[in-house]
Amino acid sequence: MSGLDQAHVQTRLVHAGSPELNGGAGPVNVPVVRTSTVRFADTATHAALNGRRTGGERVATYGRHGLDTHQALEAAVASLEGGYRSILAPSGLSAIVLVLLATLAPGEHALVSDSVYSPVRRVDKALLQRYGIELEYFSPGKDDLETLIRPTTRLLYLESPSSLLYEVLDLPALAATARRRGVLVATDNTWSGGLYYQPLALGAHISIQAATKYLAGHSDVMMGVVTVDSAELAQRIGATYDALGLAVGADDAYLTLRGIRTLDVRLARHHQNALSVAQYLSRHADVARVFYPALPQDPGHALWQRDFSGASGLVSFAFPAGQPGAAARFIDALRYFSIGASWGGYESLALQAAPERLAEHSIWEGTGEVVRLHIGLEHPLDLAGDLDRAFGVVRDALRRSA
Numbered sequence: 001m002s003g004l005d006q007a008h009v010q011t012r013l014v015h016a017g018s019p020e021l022n023g024g025a026g027p028v029n030v031p032v033v034r035t036s037t038v039r040f041a042d043t044a045t046h047a048a049l050n051g052r053r054t055g056g057e058r059v060a061t062y063g064r065h066g067l068d069t070h071q072a073l074e075a076a077v078a079s080l081e082g083g084y085r086s087i088l089a090p091s092g093l094s095a096i097v098l099v100l101l102a103t104l105a106p107g108e109h110a111l112v113s114d115s116v117y118s119p120v121r122r123v124d125k126a127l128l129q130r131y132g133i134e135l136e137y138f139s140p141g142k143d144d145l146e147t148l149i150r151p152t153t154r155l156l157y158l159e160s161p162s163s164l165l166y167e168v169l170d171l172p173a174l175a176a177t178a179r180r181r182g183v184l185v186a187t188d189n190t191w192s193g194g195l196y197y198q199p200l201a202l203g204a205h206i207s208i209q210a211a212t213k214y215l216a217g218h219s220d221v222m223m224g225v226v227t228v229d230s231a232e233l234a235q236r237i238g239a240t241y242d243a244l245g246l247a248v249g250a251d252d253a254y255l256t257l258r259g260i261r262t263l264d265v266r267l268a269r270h271h272q273n274a275l276s277v278a279q280y281l282s283r284h285a286d287v288a289r290v291f292y293p294a295l296p297q298d299p300g301h302a303l304w305q306r307d308f309s310g311a312s313g314l315v316s317f318a319f320p321a322g323q324p325g326a327a328a329r330f331i332d333a334l335r336y337f338s339i340g341a342s343w344g345g346y347e348s349l350a351l352q353a354a355p356e357r358l359a360e361h362s363i364w365e366g367t368g369e370v371v372r373l374h375i376g377l378e379h380p381l382d383l384a385g386d387l388d389r390a391f392g393v394v395r396d397a398l399r400r401s402a
């Protein structure tokens with residue numbers, strides 16, 4: 001569609017990657033184009049297309065590269081993130097691994113914010129250490145990045161707001177330091193769905209999303225996506241993708257593309273519902289602390305206001321210290337919240353944050369047990385009523401054991 005680059009993001013989400021009308025008519029969204037084998041008109045075309053693909057163009061000569069549905073989704077995400085190109089991966093974690101393997105070689109070093117999605121540490125232990133790649137965890141709010149950069153540092157890997165406690169990082173400042181020293185900057189942008197935060201415009205070279213969450217938005221797809229700011233990075237990450245033999249199913253690409261069309265309205269409601277739950281929790285006598293950057297009292301609020309245009313449905317809160325078992329009792333008493341490890345779908349979820357995961361975050365001050373909520377699209381009064389009842393169950397149990 002011509003002129004789409006100048007349109008607002010809502011318009012781009014609706015139209016990006018739409019199919020051309022063939023013979024004067026066609027479907028609104030891209031059909032699911034499933035294939036393993038791609039056919040060619042003749043050997044010269046086969047050779048020419050292969051040459052273009054190995055030269056870095058987005059041309060499919062085999063099913064693993066993904067065809068029309070994949071390309072439409074990549075175009076939509078690249079438009080959303082303001083990137084040069086987006087590359088799909090079979091899960092959010094595989095997108096992270098793809099970036100780490102494409103940007104780091106044996107003997108090289110990466111600095112990683114210590115409040116990062118915890119399985120990154122598993123990738124480090126199970127894979128990177130075996131290949132002589134060193135990840136070093138640091139506190140972006142407390143440590144001086146400049147002094148931590150070594151001659152072998154190739155990558156600064158961040159996530160903002162972070163997992164579990166939503167620490168907001170000063171990406172423009174961190175990226176400026178890294179860029180001055182020739183270090184690539186990658187950040188996990190899953191929390192904002194790419195809609196409320198533009199890491200590439202703030203200095204990152206690479207933005208990663210678990211499309212499993214808000215992009216797909218319906219808890220029925222596993223998908224990751226890497227968006228880069230240059231042809232050189234697209235080539236590097238594309239070559240690593242090929243070498244790893246990764247592939248994404250066309251049905252999953254289609255479901256994610258369908259999710260993207262409604263991202264703006266879904267996220268607005270997640271934000272609105274989560275803010276009202278966060279405000280409710282912050283007034284609650286049985287809550288020691290609420291973690292949600294859109295609340296004025298959150299330590300990351302000023303940075304969030306400066307760099308973000310909205311907030312997600314993730315809200316965490318801490319019970320007061322000295323109430324062992326409160327989180328599990330609370331979660332078990334909920335009716336509308338399912339117990340589930342993921343987030344970003346239409347439904348509300350609750351999970352206790354494991355103490356050993358919280359201990360990895362230098363901002364964690366070690367108060368009581370922490371519950372992570374994902375606030376879905378249910379009516380906020382129903383959710384507040386459910387939370388109220390669960391707090392009542394915890395209070396009764398405390399009274400009985402006093």
Ligand SMILES: Cc1ncc(COP(=O)(O)O)c(C=O)c1O
Nearest residue numbers: 091092093117188190210212223
């Ligand atoms: C911030 C963040 N990044 C990445 C991932 C990994 O995504 P996936 O589950 O699709 O591998 C998750 C999953 O929970 C996540 O919360």
